Amino acid sequence: MKIVVLQGSPNLKGSTNLLVESFTKGAQEAGHVVTRFDVCAMNVHACLGCVACGFEGPCAQSDDVGIIRKALLSADMVVFATPLYYYGMTAQLKNVVDRFAAYNTSLNQKHLKAACLAVGGGTDDWTFDALDSHFKTLVRYIEMENVGTVYGFGCDVPETTAASDYPKQAYELGKNL
Numbered sequence: 001m002k003i004v005v006l007q008g009s010p011n012l013k014g015s016t017n018l019l020v021e022s023f024t025k026g027a028q029e030a031g032h033v034v035t036r037f038d039v040c041a042m043n044v045h046a047c048l049g050c051v052a053c054g055f056e057g058p059c060a061q062s063d064d065v066g067i068i069r070k071a072l073l074s075a076d077m078v079v080f081a082t083p084l085y086y087y088g089m090t091a092q093l094k095n096v097v098d099r100f101a102a103y104n105t106s107l108n109q110k111h112l113k114a115a116c117l118a119v120g121g122g123t124d125d126w127t128f129d130a131l132d133s134h135f136k137t138l139v140r141y142i143e144m145e146n147v148g149t150v151y152g153f154g155c156d157v158p159e160t161t162a163a164s165d166y167p168k169q170a171y172e173l174g175k176n177l
Helices: 015-029 065-073 091-102 104-110 129-141 158-162 166-175
Strands: 002-007 033-038 077-083 113-119 145-152
Touching: 002 015, 002 065, 015 033, 015 077, 015 113, 015 145, 015 158, 015 166, 033 065, 065 091, 065 104, 077 091, 077 129, 091 104, 113 129, 113 166, 129 145, 145 166, 158 166
Parallel strands: 002 033, 002 077, 077 113, 113 145
Antiparallel strands: none
């Protein structure tokens, strides 16, 4: 299976990276091919809402979204990876998701598998509720199959995350696809 990871953390040495690396290791050991995009390091602009794409055509903007689009449309699975920023995904990852509008029908027809990896410092049982709701709504709208989530509660620094069970959970998610 071809897997695209959309890694939305600007901190490439942070807790989100630990989950992504663990997931990737598991997925590769299971024979899957993983392509990772560190979207914060890419040239991605916010959707202009101009509808020049007609929701299924070329975007009016010329940036790195074309690279992501090509990878997603040839993939079998997408993984959304993000630190929790005010109870949601990072703005950089959200920009990529918003730009799905330019190839919305094509994405829907793919019936991709999807997973979400996220970390946050909060430990309340509701910490990931808003992100989880957004992820599930996105999966439902784009007709993806939710194959799992790993939400790292209390993961405010990489050392805490590394000492937790969450990297193992991410590894197992990738390994058991």
